[in-house]
Amino acid sequence: MRNFTSLSVIITVSFLMFSFESSAKNSHIKYKPTESSNLIVEKNYVTNLVINTESINEFYKKYPKLKKYQNDVLDLYKKKEFKSIWYDDKNISEFGSLLYHKVRQLNDQGIKATMPYRDLIDDVFNENVTEDLSQMDTELLLSNMYVFYASNVYSGVDPATLKKIGWFLPTKTISYTKILDSLMVDPDRLNKDENLLYGQYYKLRAVLKKYRTIEKNNLWKKIEIDSANYKDLKPFDSGVVITQIRERLFVVGDLAQDSKRDVYDEEMMAGILKYKKRYGLKLNYTLSREHIDQMNEPIGKRIKTIMLNMERCRWIPANLAQANEYIMVNIPSFRLVYVKNGKYDLVSDVFVGTRMTETVIFSGMMDRIVFSPYWYVPQSIIKNELKSKIAEDKNYLAEHNMEWNGGNVRQKPGPKNSLGLVKFMFPNPNDIYLHDTPAKSLFEFEKRVFSHGCINVKEAKSLALEILKDDPDWSVDKIESAMSGEKETTCKLKNKIPIYIGYFTAWVSDDGEIGFYPDVYDRDPQLDKLLYSDSVASK
Numbered sequence: 446m447r448n449f450t451s452l453s454v455i456i457t458v459s460f461l462m463f464s465f466e467s468s469a470k471n472s473h474i475k476y477k478p479t480e481s482s483n484l485i486v487e488k489n490y491v492t493n494l495v496i497n498t499e500s501i502n503e504f505y506k507k508y509p510k511l512k513k514y515q516n517d518v519l520d521l522y523k524k525k526e527f528k529s530i531w532y533d534d535k536n537i538s539e540f541g542s543l544l545y546h547k548v549r550q551l552n553d554q555g556i557k558a559t560m561p562y563r564d565l566i567d568d569v570f571n572e573n574v575t576e577d578l579s580q581m582d583t584e585l586l587l588s589n590m591y592v593f594y595a596s597n598v599y600s601g602v603d604p605a606t607l608k609k610i611g612w613f614l615p616t617k618t619i620s621y622t623k624i625l626d627s628l629m630v631d632p633d634r635l636n637k638d639e640n641l642l643y644g645q646y647y648k649l650r651a652v653l654k655k656y657r658t659i660e661k662n663n664l665w666k667k668i669e670i671d672s673a674n675y676k677d678l679k680p681f682d683s684g685v686v687i688t689q690i691r692e693r694l695f696v697v698g699d700l701a702q703d704s705k706r707d708v709y710d711e712e713m714m715a716g717i718l719k720y721k722k723r724y725g726l727k728l729n730y731t732l733s734r735e736h737i738d739q740m741n742e743p744i745g746k747r748i749k750t751i752m753l754n755m756e757r758c759r760w761i762p763a764n765l766a767q768a769n770e771y772i773m774v775n776i777p778s779f780r781l782v783y784v785k786n787g788k789y790d791l792v793s794d795v796f797v798g799t800r801m802t803e804t805v806i807f808s809g810m811m812d813r814i815v816f817s818p819y820w821y822v823p824q825s826i827i828k829n830e831l832k833s834k835i836a837e838d839k840n841y842l843a844e845h846n847m848e849w850n851g852g853n854v855r856q857k858p859g860p861k862n863s864l865g866l867v868k869f870m871f872p873n874p875n876d877i878y879l880h881d882t883p884a885k886s887l888f889e890f891e892k893r894v895f896s897h898g899c900i901n902v903k904e905a906k907s908l909a910l911e912i913l914k915d916d917p918d919w920s921v922d923k924i925e926s927a928m929s930g931e932k933e934t935t936c937k938l939k940n941k942i943p944i945y946i947g948y949f950t951a952w953v954s955d956d957g958e959i960g961f962y963p964d965v966y967d968r969d970p971q972l973d974k975l976l977y978s979d980s981v982a983s984k
Contacts, residue, residue, distance in 0.1 A: 496584065504581070507582070514593065517621050518592055530584070531584050544590065547594065548593070556597050556598065560589075591621070598642075599619055599642060600617075611805070613807035614947060615762055619641075627640075644763075646759065648953035649754055649758065649951065652751055653751045660748065667741055668686060678709060684707055688706070694720060699720045718730070722960075725778050727889075753973060757948070757949060771942060773946075774946045774947065776946065776966070780793070781902055790911050793908060796894065800965075800966065802897045804896070806947060808945045810941040812871065814935070814936045815933060816866065820856040821853060822853070822856065825897075846861060863882070866905070869909075885903070912938070949962070950968075
């Protein structure tokens with residue numbers, strides 16, 4: 446029979462041992478007694494473990510469902526000189542118990558994975574189980590539990606699979622041994638460590654908890670409307686539906702209080718604007734049937750969206766946003782941010798590629814800005830579009846300020862150039878870049894998928910000014926002259942700027958407000974199937 450004792454007693458005993466024996470073996474480890482006090486187990490083992498390659502191989506013959514973790518576990522023990530990881534003297538360590546507690550709460554991390562042989566590990570920490578596993582089996586099961594946890598929480602989908610689903614942003618390389626060392630030194634890192642996970646992950650996790658609470662308390666109530674006779678709601682309209690919408694705005698945090706009024710008053714107007722901003726909608730006070738239908742989507746869908754984007758955050762190097770200067774484009778939100786010294790220097794609307802010419806998810810290094818650029822028309826456009834138009838109208842090229850150039854077609858600089866008056870170059874095999882556009886009216890649309898793959902930036906001129914504002918060689922006057930549209934001028938950047946083109950259908954701002962954005966390329970169902978189908982329910 447196992448002999449369980451409280452964590453507080455163990456901490457006290459450990460302190461006394463340190464005092465009288467001057468043992469520093471575990472004095473550097475910090476623990477939170479309230480988090481796993483019922484999980485600490487003391488065992489009276491009398492033999493020392495002899496861990497080697499042979500014993501590890503024998504373990505996987507006995508537990509074949511864990512075979513995928515064998516190389517990582519073997520690497521752990523090689524770097525630990527084949528010493529026990531999970532026993533403190535003769536007992537399972539406090540950290541082992543804390544890690545088990547975290548594995549039991551994987552759902553809080555947005556993960557629906559069940560470890561093989563989980564029942565055996567549960568038995569290790571169950572005082573009512575009388576038949577003990579061998580010390581060797583317990584040791585190696587806990588090592589597999591650690592790799593299972595770390596691979597799910599800190600790594601996520603493997604890099605090869607990411608390429609298959611079209612995610613070409615840089616992925617992180619992790620060392621399970623180094624992560625384990627850091628966690629054992631400071632177990633609080635199990636709760637939050639922005640050196641292991643991209644900071645956005647923790648913001649999404651907090652909102653996941655909020656939305657699950659809303660679901661649990663049945664606060665996500667359907668807004669009842671007469672679909673056949675619905676008329677757009679506008680300020681100072683009244684009715685039961687206004688009361689229901691007001692309640693929803695309060696539940697999700699767009700209103701600080703629920704006055705329960707049935708009038709679309711000024712307080713509710715502010716809440717509606719906040720709601721629309723979070724969903725990337727046009728900012729006005731009108732509530733159409735489409736808006737109500739959106740509000741009536743099940744909360745389970747919102748929860749799943751949060752979970753999918755937590756997974757995407759696992760793939761990103763934790764230090765991505767720690768660069769002094771970088772640009773990030775989020776395709777679903779049609780938004781670009783230019784960050785400098787940790788602050789948003791500029792935020793701009795963008796439009797991206799159509800479903801036929803999707804903007805690729807990848808990263809690059811911006812090395813130059815081209816003012817008043819030529820537009821070299823891609824061969825695909827020449828073949829599929831231009832040739833037929835030239836055949837119909839021999840003056841087509843001249844009328845559109847285009848010319849033949851060595852067998853290619855290019856559009857000359859000017860305000861009507863398809864690239865506008867400036868483009869931002871970062872060499873890549875996809876021939877994608879940021880640029881201005883003369884088609885400013887397209888930014889009035891909510892769903893902005895119009896380009897052939899490049900990213901059209903509404904505030905392109907402001908972006909150029911911000912990037913070069915500290916460069917004495919490029920004054921405002923010089924930039925404006927270069928953007929006159931008369932001739933192409935190239936500015937080579939003194940410092941290359943990282944640019945990341947990502948895909949997040951949910952994103953939490955610095956003030957804790959979550960935005961939900963349209964899945965313009967239908968990537969969420971693909972990732973949902975990959976993560977949560979029955980075939981991958983256990984990882």
